[in-house]
Amino acid sequence: MSLNDDLTAVQRCLDELVRSVTRLEDRVGAGGLEIRRVRTDADHLRESLALLRDTAPGAERPRPEMVPVPDAPYNSALWSDVDDEGLGARDRHAP
Numbered sequence: 001m002s003l004n005d006d007l008t009a010v011q012r013c014l015d016e017l018v019r020s021v022t023r024l025e026d027r028v029g030a031g032g033l034e035i036r037r038v039r040t041d042a043d044h045l046r047e048s049l050a051l052l053r054d055t056a057p058g059a060e061r062p063r064p065e066m067v068p069v070p071d072a073p074y075n076s077a078l079w080s081d082v083d084d085e086g087l088g089a090r091d092r093h094a095p
Helices: 003-028 033-055
Strands: none
């Protein structure tokens, strides 16, 4: 098994743990200290796995979605009702 496969398997197990804790909260109530500790521990495990996935050598990381930015200038009509930042309103002057 590759590192990525192991991390994915652990993620699936943690997801199932979180679902089980949610069902358990529904049965015993979410107000008790013990169930809150279990919920917090499960959340910490998920955060720790995310950190491990981000820092593990050779692990595949999801790439951020690329957003294309056009080269054409923006339509100036989009900005007709706003003030120039830091310069004040067009029809007023600084004190």
